[in-house]
Amino acid sequence: xxxxxxxxxxxxxxxxxxxxxxxxxxxxxxxxxxxxxxxxxxxxxxxxxxxxxxxxxxxxxxxxxxxxxxxxxxxxxxxxxxxxxxxxxxxxxxxxxxxxxxxxxxxxxxxxxxxxxxxxxxxxxxxxxxxxxxxxxxxxxxxxxxxxxxxxxxxxxxxxxxxxxxxxxxxxxxxxxxxxxxxxxxxxxxxxxxxxxxxxxxxxxxxxxxxxxxxxxxxxxxxxxxxxxxxxxxxxxxxxxxxxxxxxxxxxxxxxxxxxxxxxxxxxxxxxxxxxxxxxxxxxxxxxxxxxxxxxxxxxxxxxxxxxxxxxxxxxxxxxxxxxxxxxxxxxxxxxxxxxxxxxxxxxxxxxxxxxxxxxxxxxxxxxxxxxxxxxxxxxxxxxxxxxxxxxxxxxxxxxxxxxxxxxxxxxxxxxxxxxxxxxxxxxxxxxxxxxxxxxxxxxxxxxxxxxxxxxxxxxxxxxxxxxxxxxxxxxxxxxxxxxxxxxxxxxxxxxxxxxxxxxxxxxxxxxxxxxxxxxxxxxxxxxxxxxxxxxxxxxxxxxxx
Numbered sequence: 001x002x003x004x005x006x007x008x009x010x011x012x013x014x015x016x017x018x019x020x021x022x023x024x025x026x027x028x029x030x031x032x033x034x035x036x037x038x039x040x041x042x043x044x045x046x047x048x049x050x051x052x053x054x055x056x057x058x059x060x061x062x063x064x065x066x067x068x069x070x071x072x073x074x075x076x077x078x079x080x081x082x083x084x085x086x087x088x089x090x091x092x093x094x095x096x097x098x099x100x101x102x103x104x105x106x107x108x109x110x111x112x113x114x115x116x117x118x119x120x121x122x123x124x125x126x127x128x129x130x131x132x133x134x135x136x137x138x139x140x141x142x143x144x145x146x147x148x149x150x151x152x153x154x155x156x157x158x159x160x161x162x163x164x165x166x167x168x169x170x171x172x173x174x175x176x177x178x179x180x181x182x183x184x185x186x187x188x189x190x191x192x193x194x195x196x197x198x199x200x201x202x203x204x205x206x207x208x209x210x211x212x213x214x215x216x217x218x219x220x221x222x223x224x225x226x227x228x229x230x231x232x233x234x235x236x237x238x239x240x241x242x243x244x245x246x247x248x249x250x251x252x253x254x255x256x257x258x259x260x261x262x263x264x265x266x267x268x269x270x271x272x273x274x275x276x277x278x279x280x281x282x283x284x285x286x287x288x289x290x291x292x293x294x295x296x297x298x299x300x301x302x303x304x305x306x307x308x309x310x311x312x313x314x315x316x317x318x319x320x321x322x323x324x325x326x327x328x329x330x331x332x333x334x335x336x337x338x339x340x341x342x343x344x345x346x347x348x349x350x351x352x353x354x355x356x357x358x359x360x361x362x363x364x365x366x367x368x369x370x371x372x373x374x375x376x377x378x379x380x381x382x383x384x385x386x387x388x389x390x391x392x393x394x395x396x397x398x399x400x401x402x403x404x405x406x407x408x409x410x411x412x413x414x415x416x417x418x419x420x421x422x423x424x425x426x427x428x429x430x431x432x433x434x435x436x437x438x439x440x441x442x443x444x445x446x447x448x449x450x451x452x453x454x455x456x457x458x459x460x461x462x463x464x465x466x467x468x469x470x471x472x473x474x475x476x477x478x479x480x481x482x483x484x485x486x487x488x489x490x491x492x493x494x495x496x497x498x499x500x501x502x503x504x505x506x507x508x509x510x511x512x513x514x515x516x517x518x519x520x521x522x523x524x525x526x527x528x529x530x531x532x533x534x535x536x537x538x539x540x541x542x543x544x545x546x
Contacts, residue, residue, distance in 0.1 A: 018505045022502060022505055029497065033494045048358065051090070054377070055385075059111075062111055063113060071089060071091070071391075072113060073087070076109065085122060087139055101139060102124075104128070107126070112158060114161045119140050123137075147183045156171040156207060166186070202228075215236070216233070216236065226248045226249065246296070249275065272287060273290075276312065280302075283312055284304045313329055325339070327365040335360055361379070421536065439473070462510065498534060
């Protein structure tokens with residue numbers, strides 16, 4: 001056997017050694033890799049405060065802030081194989097002990113909180129008798145009112161307080177079609193309006209609710225081939241004053257929305273509605289502004305513009321300092337929460353609420369007139385979720401010891417190398433799909449038509465073909481661009497350095513193969529090594545920003 005023909009295990013070892021060498025040259029490059037337009041973290045938000053850890057089922061919390069600045073929170077947590085409702089308060093970042101509001105065995109979902117002065121109310125779904133029913137609980141007095149007694153499926157609860165009444169809306173499956181229903185209950189527990197159907201003949205779902213001293217404002221989705229946003233006004237006696245179709249929009253399917261809310265709106269001098277829309281192929285936020293008479297001031301306008309595949313959705317909105325503030329989820333940047341606002345028709349991004357290392361979902365934002373409060377779910381360990389809280393009130397800066405910073409830095413680099421090594425494989429296939437198809441096509445042509453015979457007579461033909469493949473594949477790939485992962489602009493000298501280094505590594509790998517394997521197999525493997533290393537080289541510097 002030829003001594004220059006390595007065994008299979010040796011060939012794999014050559015690949016790993018070359019990978020480590022290229023990785024070292026990338027991470028310790030004498031040339032700057034470029035600039036990353038990192039999305040800044042908004043400086044106004046405090047550090048996250050974990051309220052509790054929840055089981056691996058997404059159940060969105062609900063909270064309200066009273067006049068003393070106390071945050072009142074209700075959420076679902078599992079007790080003895082059944083979810084119960086829990087109530088906690090947060091005052092100056094101090095969390096009270098959780099109080100179990102429903103200590104009996106049944107399934108409970110969709111807890112929504114409402115507040116009147118110091119009285120706390122919670123609307124929720126309960127299937128204690130085998131079918132989902134809606135209950136309204138006075139937390140202070142422990143008084144419970146059952147609002148429904150039907151066998152139909154129910155979801156998407158909303159609760160608000162207005163004109164000395166509690167207003168509840170929900171989606172109810174009647175006659176095989178989802179419809180929006182409303183009930184009005186006074187503070188003594190008397191039902192004023194009992195299960196009033198609000199929608200027309202179209203399937204309707206995902207209602208949001210706001211009450212003032214004159215009427216009830218409701219925004220919901222109405223399925224007319226595509227989803228339409230409908231705005232309705234209802235009296236506290238259940239009479240529908242008006243309903244306006246705000247236009248056709250391609251929304252997320254309600255099944256994909258799951259427990260998450262639909263369009264969100266704020267009522268002031270005008271009404272501003274924000275929602276997530278997929279009309280351009282990517283999920284982005286849009287808004288429209290209109291009057292209570294249904295006159296549109298601003299047509300549907302796109303707010304966010306991220307790369308294809310980066311979804312902006314689950315918006316939560318609140319009025320604050322004469323602006324409309326939005327907290328939403330973008331899953332193209334590690335499931336981070338973004339903070340933005342609309343003022344005088346202009347849109348401004350403020351940065352992120354969460355840090356790079358924090359994966360989050362299901363945000364909710366509230367204003368007390370002086371500051372902002374945000375609650376959301378953090379992705380925890382083992383599929384669990386952490387119920388997290390932040391606000392915009394000043395907090396003491398957390399000091400990290402130098403030894404901990406060194407440890408975190410070391411862990412980050414090891415983590416970056418390992419993650420990049422694995423992530424580079426699918427990224428190589430994505431960025432070089434055409435090149436890989438041509439490479440395997442050329443391999444089959446050489447294999448079955450035996451074109452290697454003429455090239456074998458020419459010394460150095462393998463290296464020539466490998467260099468040709470490298471040049472063609474580099475040209476086919478085009479600019480090095482990872483906007484889907486992070487907004488990075490690579491330095492031209494760094495790109496040249498990476499391509500040359502990856503090319504040298506591929507040629508060296510071909511040399512180390514010796515005469516092992518066939519002519520075309522050696523070129524195939526060496527070309528794949530180039531494609532992989534040229535991807536890994538440019539991925540390593542930006543992995544910590546993803």
